[in-house]
């Protein structure tokens with residue numbers, strides 16, 4: 001089975017042009033098939049506020065009314081995606097920038113209204129992704145770069161969390177590839193003390209995860225990231241790593257890199 005790396009970068013890396021430059025250079029140097037997934041929540045929040053549209057997030061998920069959908073489509077599908085693609089092309093990666101609507105790669109369902117109406121937010125289910133289609137792109141020599149925009153198949157674009165997209169792609173492609181999912185962000189990994197970059201927790205299994213949650217060592221944005229990560233492992237993804245975008249080259253050099261999750 002061929003190996004595949006699915007790497008996700010979040011808003012704090014994208015927002016810092018120097019960090020983004022180094023990350024994309026190291027991403028290019030990584031050998032073998034690979035897919036990049038990017039968020040950009042921080043940039044979307046900044047632009048919303050500039051435009052006088054209040055940004056509302058509940059449990060890390062953006063309430064996406066029609067105005068906000070316009071903003072995130074422009075920011076994720078346009079500004080950030082095309083900027084990343086152009087930079088990758090400069091480094092020699094033949095990147096192709098995609099929303100989930102392009103090629104019908106990721107079809108989602110609008111989140112049903114329960115206690116909260118999230119608006120135009122799309123949830124991924126088991127039929128959302130066709131791995132054979134994505135595999136064809138990889139075989140043709142392209143490196144797909146997915147943003148956080150998906151569609152419902154009936155003409156409606158939807159906003160979908162980028163961590164969730166990365167995890168769902170990894171699960172779906174695990175049928176065809178030996179898949180490694182890597183979440184890159186601005187810290188060195190899951191830290192014992194969030195203010196101490198040397199306090200990396202090298203390995204976490206589900207039992208340790210429970211303890212770390214109870215001790216409130218892991219909180220906020222790290223909770224959905226780890227929930228996504230453990231569900232990916234449970235569904236056949238070979239390994240999940242959470243680490244700093246600046247340290248990606250360590251992977252190629254087989255040096256310790258971030259936090260590794262295991263069952």
Ligand SMILES: Nc1ncnc2c1ncn2[C@@H]1O[C@H](COP(=O)(O)OP(=O)(O)O)[C@@H](O)[C@H]1O
Pocket residue numbers: 009010011012013039041060184185186187189190191192194217218219220221222223225
């Ligand atoms: N134990 C921990 N180690 C590292 N980060 C943590 C931890 N617990 C909570 N976090 C928080 O999780 C955040 C990462 O989640 P998020 O902001 O969703 O990432 P992304 O940049 O990928 O969107 C970090 O910026 C940090 O504030």
Ligand SMILES: CC(=O)N[C@@H](CCC(=O)OP(=O)(O)O)C(=O)O
Pocket residue numbers: 009010011012038039040041042044060061062072121122148159160161162163
């Ligand atoms: C529904 C939902 O919350 N979508 C996310 C998509 C972007 C994202 O995930 O960006 P980061 O990875 O930078 O946080 C949002 O609009 O914030």
